[in-house]
Amino acid sequence: MNEEMRANTAAFEQTVRSTLALAATLTDDDWDRPTECPGWTVKDQVSHLVGIELDLLGDPSPDIDVPDFPHIRNDFGRALEAAVHARRSVPGPAVAAELADALERRLVQLPTLDPDRVVRIPDGREGPYSRLMLVRAMDCWTHEQDIRRATGRPGNLDAPAAHCFWKLFSPVLPLIVARRAKAAPGESVTFAITGPPDFDAAVTVDENGRGALSAAPSAPTAELAMDWETYVRLTAGRCTPDAVTVGVKGDADLAARILAAMSVTP
Structure with a gap:
C-alpha cells in the first residue's frame, strides 16, 4: 500500500468497526427505525454497506427483482437497492455479522491490491483504487452517522473518515x-x-x-x-x-x- 491507500483504508476500517460496535447496542425496535436516507431503515443502511463490500470482494450479486420503490430515482439507486431488499427479512444482528465478516475479508484483500489501479468510482469517473477507498471511507461514515441520528446515539463525528467527507x-x-x-x-x-x-x-x-x-x-x-x-x-x-x-x-x-x-x- 502507498501512504494514501493506507490512510484511506484505516479510515474505512475505523468507521466500519465503529458501526459494528454501534450495531451491538441496537434493540429490535432500533433496527426498524427510519433514517434520513430516503426509504431506508437502520437495518437497510447496514445491508447497503454489506452489499457494497461483498461486491468489491467479487461475490455474486443477489438475483432479485427490486420493486419500484418511491425512493428509487435512477438505475444507480435500483442497483444499490438489490442488496438492501435481499436482506429485508434478515434479522439486524445477522446483517451486522455479515458486515463484520466482509470487513475482515476486505482487510485481507486490500493489501494485495495495486493502489494505482484505475477503477470506476461511484461518481461515474475513473480513478485509482486509493481514491475508491477514500470514497468507501466517506460512504461508510455517512451511513454510520445516519444510524446514529436515527437511534439517538451520537458519536464518531470527528473520525478520520469525517475528514474524507470534507476532502x-x-x-x-x-x-x-x-x-x-x-x-x-x-x-x-x-x-x-x-x-x-x-x-x-x-x-x-x-x-x-x-x-x-x-x-x-x-x-x-x-x-x-x-x-x-x-x-x-x-x-x-x-x-x-x-x-x-x-x-x-x-x-x-x-x-x-x-x-x-x-x-x-x-
Whole structure:
C-alpha cells in the first residue's frame, strides 16, 4: 500500500468497526427505525454497506427483482437497492455479522491490491483504487452517522473518515455557489464550520462567472456558519435547510440559494 491507500483504508476500517460496535447496542425496535436516507431503515443502511463490500470482494450479486420503490430515482439507486431488499427479512444482528465478516475479508484483500489501479468510482469517473477507498471511507461514515441520528446515539463525528467527507465534497463548493446558486461575478461567500472537526472555506466568483476556492475575503457577500453535522446533513441531502440552524450574514437571498443547492450526493 502507498501512504494514501493506507490512510484511506484505516479510515474505512475505523468507521466500519465503529458501526459494528454501534450495531451491538441496537434493540429490535432500533433496527426498524427510519433514517434520513430516503426509504431506508437502520437495518437497510447496514445491508447497503454489506452489499457494497461483498461486491468489491467479487461475490455474486443477489438475483432479485427490486420493486419500484418511491425512493428509487435512477438505475444507480435500483442497483444499490438489490442488496438492501435481499436482506429485508434478515434479522439486524445477522446483517451486522455479515458486515463484520466482509470487513475482515476486505482487510485481507486490500493489501494485495495495486493502489494505482484505475477503477470506476461511484461518481461515474475513473480513478485509482486509493481514491475508491477514500470514497468507501466517506460512504461508510455517512451511513454510520445516519444510524446514529436515527437511534439517538451520537458519536464518531470527528473520525478520520469525517475528514474524507470534507476532502471529497469541499471542492464542490465553487460549483454550488457559482453555478447552482448563481452568485454574480465579483461576489464571494465564506463557510465557517465548527465541530470538531472545524473547517473554513471561501469561494470567489470571477468576472466570467466561475467560482473557485480562495483566501477569505475581507468583506464577503455572504457568510454562512454552521456546525459540522449540519454541513454533512445538507451536503449528503439528508435534510432541507429549514430543518437546521445556519448563521447567515450579508446577502440573505444568496445564502438561501446556496443552502437550497448544497446536496451533492447521488
